[in-house]
Amino acid sequence: MAVTDVWARRATLARSIRLLSEFRFEQRDPARFYGALARDTAVMVADLWRGVHGTAPAGRTLVDVGGGPGYFAAAFAAAGMHYIGVEPDPAEMHAGPATDRGAATYLRASGTALPFADASVDICLSSNVAEHVRDPWRLGAEMLRVTRPGGLVVLSYTVWLGPFGGHETGLWHYLGGARAAARYTRKHGHAPKNNYGSSLFAVSAADGLRWAEGTGALLTAFPRYHPRWGWWMTRVPVLREFLVSNLVLVLTRPTGTGSTFPAG
Template identity: 55%
Template sequence: MPWTADLRRSVRLFSDFRVEQSDPARFYSALAEDSVGQLSGYRDLAGTTVLDVGGGPGYFRDAFRRAGATYWALDADVGELSGTGEIAGGTVVGDGMNLPFRDGSVDVCYSSNVLEHVPRPWDMAEEMLRVTRSGGVVFISYTLWWGPWGGHETSPWHYLGGARARRRYHRRHGHEPKNKYGESLFRVTMRDGVAWTRRQQAGEVLAVIPRYNPRWSYWMSRVPVLREVVTWNLVIVLRKR
């Protein structure tokens, strides 16, 4: 990708990210298209079976189907699944840390911004590898805790502690944040992700890269400490052995 197009992509994604709370359809639709583009660099999606772990209300469904994939979505929250209307066919209510799918049942297992919302994130990553057949691709993207949006709607106060940021949000707004630190939001770092890629045995690591950053800035993700702050969202891509 030419550097100008790469920069435009990053600017567009960051711009859309700013309205994630106020206009989720805009942000998640753009992210879905970008996800298909990224995944297509590792695997032709035409004719594949895709499992989207944490699929939510279905913003990704159309993008994957346009690419020729058979799409399945899983989420633990019925409210999230029905966020844009009725729950669509091909949707499963279940636990990402205990996927209700048999071993080697999908070609692509995808997850976006879910890992930081489960108490045992790397159990979920292992489950994604388990249900992917040999030669298939696992794509995991998650929000880094030490990045500027690590606390989600409680940011940037999460830098002073997740519990403290949660209490501050409650005082200011009169209700709990959607993403409750310690219950539905957890601290997950780039260091955690790199450590998991090194200890897992089931997949060949294809990429560990920032999701939104332009390629020329990837060098920053190799510098300890700095990488945790400048990388908002990390992508881990593996090919199942």
């Protein structure tokens, strides 16, 4: 069984349209948007685990790097996983259901210096965080370090040249990230939350694939929000930068590897 065989059956056009329709609620109703995304992500991660191991990940420990306000905690708990969220920003940690300490374990820490021993967790997830990190592949290397041999690393990020690369600045990022941020500030009277050069960076699909292939641990890569019949775009240079939108890298820590992995 290929790692994506189980998940591919759910990656339909109907799912893509449903998720796309939820994006319009990100700013005005984050609980609705992130709740839907969390449920979809929990199913994806569980299916990827089944694709590798043939069993459900119930009882496994999952670390969510950059877990934000904790909307993912309930979704992963419902799937039977032991959820640990990692978030460096205290404002983010207290902006949503992460404050319900009975629902999950939460740690304030950086994704580029995870407070876990080598090979200590079963699954390490990072959902839409790498584009907000100045050194995203150091984050990736840390995720691999803390994952047990045979475990899974699932790193998903927004591709800069895709339509959502500028986040709330819209398609203006095609004229340059700094210019898009300046236009947003003039229009709204404040800087965007995801400000280019400080909390938003230009990360390409090629960057992620190059790093993942260099680790020797890459299992597969695919566009997160596309139907299965659109996954071929990941294999086409240049085209993937504009059409993949969000890239998922799935890696496993091979048995017998040490604690050091390339960071870029």
